[in-house]
Amino acid sequence: MSQKIAGFLMILGIFMIFEWVSLGFNLADGHPTSFYVVHGILIAVNIILAVVLGIIGWRGLRGAIRGRRGDAG
Template sequence: MKLTRRASLFLLAFAVWTWLIWPNFMVNIAKDVRAFTDSGAPTTFFTVHLVLVLTSLALGTVIGVIGWRGFRADRAARKTD
């Protein structure tokens, strides 16, 4: 499958957006009073959100790699034309 330049750039933008938003979200969750018990142990609230953030970052990374490869392939194809 060949990605267009536009689709590749969209995927790259999505990956950058993901890496800008989710770490900040995790910092905010960690500051929430519901994140840890009085003894400092993580709560279910924190654990669920941590899994959500890690999954989103993993998917964002994969999407970024796909976008980067598509962009490079498009650039190479334009050079040969």
């Protein structure tokens, strides 16, 4: 994986976490409970996806740097 793609995945993960946490704090009162359950599930799933993308990007970035230096492990 190239450094650009790895960096993009890390930035995307950070953006997704920021976006969904902001949405969670901005949900207004007065909706039915099902609205909050559905949005809570969406927020949780997207934060998990963001963390996975960040980890993949981090590992890809470390691998690209190691490959550039010629390290085997």
